[in-house]
Every structure is written in C-alpha cells, then in structure tokens.
Amino acid sequence: MIQMVAAGLSCLGFIAVSAMFLIWLERKVSAWIQNRLGPMRTGFQGALQPVADTVKLLLKEDIAPQGIDTLSWWLAPFFVTVPSVMAFVTIPFSSRWIPRDLNVGLLYICSITSVCVLGIFMAGWGSNNKYSLLGGMRSAAQIISYEVPLLLSVLIVVMETGTLSMQGIVQAQHGLWFIAKPHLALAFLIYLISATAEVNRVPFDIPEAESELVAGYHTEYSGMKFAMFFVAEYTNVFIVSAVATTLFLGGWQGPFLPGVVWFLLKTYGVISFLMWMRWTLPRLRMDQMMSFAWKVLTTLALVNLLVSGWMMVR
C-alpha cells in the first residue's frame, strides 16, 4: 500500500519535472537548430523558464468563449492528461523501479494512451471554434490511422518475446537489443514514424499547424487548462519514447551504469531525435499524410508481420 502510494506520487512528480525539462529542452534545441540562443534570462541558460511559464499560466484569466459545449469543454483537459498519467503504471524505469509489472502491460499502455484522442476531439468540439473543430477532426483521423501500423509493429515484438509484460520484454533483450535484428529494426522504424504521428509532432503536426489552424484543438483554451494540454503533450512524447526504448532499445539494460540511468539516457535520446526531426522537416499535407499511413506504412507493417512470423516459425 505504502509502496503503491510512493510509486504513484513519484511518478506524478516525475511527470511534472519531465514536462518542464522537455519544454525547456525543446526551446533550446529549436534555438540551437535555428542558430539563436533561446531562453537565457531566467536562471542558468534559461533553465527556470518553464517555472516562470507555469506561474504565469496559473495567474492567467480563464476565458471560455460563447456557445461552448460546457461538459466536453471541462472534461477535455482531464481526458487528455489523465491517460498519460495512467500509462506510467507499467513503465519499467529499472529492474525494480516499475509501479506494477502488469501481465498485459504493453496492451494496457497502447489502449490507455489512445484514450487521449477522445479528449482532443472533445476539446475541438467543445470550443465552438472552427479552427478547433478542424484541428480536433484532423487529429482524430490522424491518430486512428497511425494507430494501425503502430500496433502492427508492436505485435512483432510480442511474437518475438511471447509476453506482454514490459519487464519480460526487457529481459528478453539481454545481450542483444531488438533493434539489432533486421525485421525488428524495420518494426522500430515503423513504430517511430507512427509514434511521431500519434503525438502530433512535425512532420505530422497538421492538427495544430500554427500557420493555418492557429493552435488547432486548444486554440480557445487559456490558463491552467491550456497548461494541462501542454503537460499531456510532452508526457505523451516521453511515453512513446519510453515504450520505444523498452521494446527495441533494450530498456534499462546496459553496462556499468545503473538501469534507471540507462533507461533515461535512451529515452531522452529518442526524444532528442524527435525534436531534431521537428525542427528540421517541413509539414506534410493532410492527404499525403493519410495515404502514407494506409498505403505505405500499413502495407509495410503487414508484410513485415507475415515475413518475420515465417522467419520465427520456420
């Protein structure tokens, strides 16, 4: 009981700190890529900037536009943020540091993180704003489309290990990370592309394309509700990177350093790669994005599933 409460509270603390760190890192990375300095005034290298932002958002007026759908307007921040907190139940930080090693862990993470799309659509529908509605619809269409190749590539890892438990998957990679095997390397590539689309990041950020939809589904949100969308966004980035680390990069396994250090190093490595992509690539068009998901990625993932199944059973 005490263990559960301690695990839960430390996960919550980690989510808050990690989201703040990632917001700072994103601003710094974008600045370095664009050859400028980024936040410099608050603290060393602007390290306190996210704290200042949080205080500012706490003190901001909460504006609700006319004609909102009150229920979905209020529930949307919950539906977006709560699933990303719940996903932490079974993220293996090290061999001992996992709140609970569920025997359906991988399926649980995949299903609980896809609840987010409900919140995003509720935000889009509830805001009584054309930009928000468009952003919410696009986001829903995009997330469900990329869910299919994502799950198909995850299936290959399940076939390889024969377990859904996150710790079991990490232990199966003892000695050789899954990314070193060719069929799983392809699965990793498909997973990474789909995961980028799942968390609405460039090149798949059409739901919140600033230059055409202002901010998409959270255009009308302000103050703490907006902050919740932001926390959820960066927590989801952490979750997809942590799952990528667990499934393909050997999780917490590694020489010399303790497991949790290896896990965080790999996860933040994947996140840095996603940030690098975000500030380098242009945005895809809606029709290109949808046909890429269904015609290229899903087909590739199905072929990969059949071929790697044949290789394993042969």
Place this chain on the structure above:
Amino acid sequence: MLPDYLYIIFFLLLGVGFVGSALVVSWFLRPRAPSQAKSSPYECGEIIKGDSRVQFNVRYYLFALIFVIFDVEILFTMPWAIVFRQLGITAYFEMAAFILILAAGLFYAWKKGALEWQ
C-alpha cells in the same frame, strides 16, 4: 500483494487529482474580467460567420470504419502473437490466411478510392 487493478484505479485517481488540483489552485489565483468581445470565439479578429459546428467531410467516417476493422483484427492477433511459437506452423498459416483476407480488403478499399482524401 495488492491486485493489479488497484494500481490502475489509484493512478486514475492520481491523474484526476493532478488536473483537478491544478484547476482549483488557478481558480483561487486568477483574475476575472469578462467582457463581450473577449468571450467571442477566435476567428482572426473578424466577426464570426455562421455556426462553428460545420458539416464533417464524409472521408473521416470512411477512415474511421477501416480503422475499426483493423483495430479489431489486431486485437484478434494479439493472443495468437503471444503463443504462436508453441503452436507451430499450422497456426502461422491460419493467421496468415486471416491477415491476407484483411489485406485483400484493404486493397479493395484502396482500389475503390476509399483511401483518397480528395
């Protein structure tokens, strides 16, 4: 040992508490100065035209339908994926037939133009 579901319920409550407390704290701290202009929905500063809840493009429903088929397929494949090494080659060919039928369906939808956006 506590049951697994207790952890999930506890994290659910924790998440609700996290968002709820953030909203409550800001409710005590934030200023309130409502005005007519401020509460009109944002539309680049123009006076809004028409209803915001416009008609959806029917494409969204098509993609949603294809998604449901594939999502259920993946759920069916999940238990097979866990045990298929023990089941051997027969189970592999049975699942391959299932997946190929679905792939044929995807190909049909593709040729019918269900995957085109315009």
